[in-house]
Amino acid sequence: MIEIKDFKQVFNLPPDHSYSEHLHNEIIKNRRILDNKLFFDRLVGVLQVKTSNLYPPRTINDLKELHKRIVSSPIALINKHCLLFYLLKDLTPSIHSENEIAATFARAVHLPNKFWTFLEGLWALDRLQFQTATEFLTHPSLLPTFPEEILDVLLKHAGAAGSGRGKDEALALAYYHTVQPPLKSEEVRERFFAYLADRSVTNAFYFARARPQDEQRRLLELLISQTLQSFSGEKRAERGVELVDLPLNVEEEEWLEEFLLEGKGRNLHGARDTVMMRRIATGKLKEAVRDGGVKGRKFDDVNWEVVKDGIGRGLGPRKEEETFVML
Structure with a gap:
């Protein structure tokens, strides 16, 4: 069993080995990308560990001070193990990675697998390794921790909303379906909803x-x-048809009309x-015929006036009757 208060036992490093300038700069860069907050x-x-500006450490002395603050903090031993494990992950690629x-360290302190898995996922997120992170963070043994924050990072940085990362684009959806974050944050909820709507109008509707x-x-x-407003050309037409075909109930129909005729839409x-x-x-044909607010340009000699005229002739005297709805 490692005595974690002994720096040399935890960081079994070659002499004068610490965070390289390249590693330090990479971590700082990733922090900026992740809205100035790593996991x-x-x-x-x-955990309320006062690390100040010590992470990432620039020198071996900074690393020693960071280690001291972690092991002397009034937190559970397993939490100390977790933070030290994370720091050792930083250094692993540059030191005899075959061992x-x-x-x-994780094996020596008997770090439970679920903590090990969770930390691997967070570390991968902080390194922008989104595919790897999602594989770890959707493991069934994990209790959701930082679920909305993790989802938000995937939405903003893992190929969602048109960032063009290809195969990573579906990671946010995979994470959501596996973990089911509550989406209490309005900002995250609406960002995820926009992501769903970009993929499928119908699926977004049923989510709502x-x-x-x-x-x-x-x-x-x-x-x-x-x-x-987010699409153009054929894609706009396809999404428009999908919107028009949604199975809205009476209340939802009222919301749509109020929003598009009187509200911000x-x-x-x-x-x-x-x-x-x-x-x-x-089947609200009487309302359609009487709507004087739409005209539009002609396409193949047809515009809304022509369409309304045709509907009116088809209805005949029924234009003056109460509205009927096709079921």
Whole structure:
């Protein structure tokens, strides 16, 4: 068993070996990318270990001071083991990696596998190794820790929302479905919802409907906004059709019309067109015929006036009757 208060027993390093300038700069760079907060920073913050500006350490003396603050902190022994393991992970790639010093330390202090797995995941996140991080952090043995923060990092940096990282783009979805973070943070919730809407209007709609009632209207409005303004060309047309075909209930239908006709969505491209298409698709033909707010350019000699005229002739005297809805 290692005596963790003995620096030399924990950091079994060659003489004068510490964090290289390259490693130090890489960690600082990654911290900036991750909104100036690594998951190591979150760990020491939660544990209230006063590391000051010692991480990443520049010199062997900085590392010794960081070690001293960790082992002298009034926290559980296993938490000290976790923080020391993380630091040893930093140094592993540059020291006889065939006998990985972090793994050797973990075995020597009998670090439970679930803690080991969790720390491997956090360390990989801090190194922007998102695929590896997700594999560790979705392990079934783990209790969710920092779940929304982890999801947010994946959303912003692992290929989500058009960052172009290819295969990493689906990691946020995989993490969400496995861990089921509660999404209490409005910012993270809306970022994840925008990510879902970018992938599928229909799936985003059912996600919104499953959320607590006080969130649903806001999410539906976000879905409408993103569908009408975040795409162009054929993709916009496809998403528009998907939006029009959503199985909205009466209350959701009212939210859509209020948002697009009277609310903040009224200036969105195709706002009134979307309402008109919904009315026709759902059989609200009298409202469609009487809507004087849509005209539009002609396409192949057809615009909304032509369409409304055709519907009106088809309805005949029924135009004056109460609205009927096709089921």
